[in-house]
Amino acid sequence: MAMKVFGQPMSTNVARVLVCLEEVGAKYEVVPVDFATAEHKSPEHTSRNPFGQVPALQDGDLVLFESRAISRYVLRKNSSELLKEGSLADSARVDVWLEVESHHFDRPMAVIIYQCLVLPVYFGGKTDEKVVEENLETLRKTFQVYEDRLSRSTYLAGDFISLADLSHFPTAYYLLATPHAGMLDEFPRVKAWIDGVLARPAVVKVIEMMKASA
Amino acid sequence: MAGGVKVYGVAASPFVATVLVCLEEAGADYELVAVDMAARENRSQHHLARNPFGKIPAFEDGELTLFESRAISRYVLRKYSRMDLLGEEGDGDLEGSAMADVWAEVEAHQYSPAISNIVRECVIKQMIGAGGRNQAVVDENVERLGKVLDAYEQRLSESEYLAGRLVTVADLSHFGFTWFLMATEYASLVESRANVKAWWERLLARPAVKKVAALMPGGVTTG
Numbered sequence: 001m002a003m004k005v006f007g008q009p010m011s012t013n014v015a016r017v018l019v020c021l022e023e024v025g026a027k028y029e030v031v032p033v034d035f036a037t038a039e040h041k042s043p044e045h046t047s048r049n050p051f052g053q054v055p056a057l058q059d060g061d062l063v064l065f066e067s068r069a070i071s072r073y074v075l076r077k078n079s080s081e082l083l084k085e086g087s088l089a090d091s092a093r094v095d096v097w098l099e100v101e102s103h104h105f106d107r108p109m110a111v112i113i114y115q116c117l118v119l120p121v122y123f124g125g126k127t128d129e130k131v132v133e134e135n136l137e138t139l140r141k142t143f144q145v146y147e148d149r150l151s152r153s154t155y156l157a158g159d160f161i162s163l164a165d166l167s168h169f170p171t172a173y174y175l176l177a178t179p180h181a182g183m184l185d186e187f188p189r190v191k192a193w194i195d196g197v198l199a200r201p202a203v204v205k206v207i208e209m210m211k212a213s214a
Numbered sequence: 215m216a217g218g219v220k221v222y223g224v225a226a227s228p229f230v231a232t233v234l235v236c237l238e239e240a241g242a243d244y245e246l247v248a249v250d251m252a253a254r255e256n257r258s259q260h261h262l263a264r265n266p267f268g269k270i271p272a273f274e275d276g277e278l279t280l281f282e283s284r285a286i287s288r289y290v291l292r293k294y295s296r297m298d299l300l301g302e303e304g305d306g307d308l309e310g311s312a313m314a315d316v317w318a319e320v321e322a323h324q325y326s327p328a329i330s331n332i333v334r335e336c337v338i339k340q341m342i343g344a345g346g347r348n349q350a351v352v353d354e355n356v357e358r359l360g361k362v363l364d365a366y367e368q369r370l371s372e373s374e375y376l377a378g379r380l381v382t383v384a385d386l387s388h389f390g391f392t393w394f395l396m397a398t399e400y401a402s403l404v405e406s407r408a409n410v411k412a413w414w415e416r417l418l419a420r421p422a423v424k425k426v427a428a429l430m431p432g433g434v435t436t437g
Binding site: 050051062064065066068069070072073076077088089091092093095096098099100102103104141145148149 | 266267278280281282284285286288289292293308309311312313315316318319320322323324362365368369
């Protein structure tokens, strides 16, 4: 039976799950959740995700939420090498850089994406440039760490691609759509690494889904 | 202490406390190596070599260096075969480990962002002499945390622990920040919710948690 993903592909958190499903070749169905009609706050959706967010995943009787937890489940269920669970040390490194993605990359990026792409386009609002600048500074410090890391290994967790790298792609894709994409020119290894991730067939496929749902 | 692992940081940090609780639960041989935060030792070259973001904790097991408390905690529990604390009731229990992962993410994305702001304003800033409380920030985050705890109250009416029947790292990772909250007037956020209160008391009763609590400044034990 196909797994169901609740949410729309244009959401970075939904896209994260979709890329994992594509990587393992799983059968799945995307069930949209309409934010415009507050469907995400409906009793039906909050019974799947008590915080009223997307994505949620249904696999038979199992219902999960939180994209990184869902991603781990999908990869683990299909014995994917993207978690490196056969190696205590390698899997720990994957965990480290997945935490880094979550706390040092996604956090400032979420603000930048909201201010530069969501607020003006969907809410007719004005970008707060001061807030954007503060978060670009945080992002710059993160990229400095990444640039150094990527001088020591091909990918974040080691010389192997992992969930830690893939988890960055939806947000990185949107960064390239903001006026601040040029920041990546300051970090050539980071830029090359992002380009490599965005070229993966599974990622290309999900990007098409993200564009179609926007 | 050959073969033992090292944690770099101070027990007063809720993130360090999470790692210490996991090490105690695992019965591991470990050493807590102090990092002098007041002297900004966390920004020194030798600490940045372990944690490039200049935060605590950092962790060493022989040649392996890790940072980010939740990643370290997972490593510790795997290394010492405490897969039960990662949600696995039996070998390769996919559903159990998935539920533990879900609620560990909830702690990271819903609970800690709200509670850390309250604890920083009400407790930490005073401790480190960084100025007075910003009540507006406190009020905003008290409201935020209240909504999160409403979801917890509902969840904990369905099972004893967040992931289900058994305690997991998802529960344990709440200890540090909650410890500090309970010493403020905002302890009522927990006290006023019967299931959350009972869950917190179950956590506090654990020998591993008691051991780490004894290392932490201030705080108040309930009951």
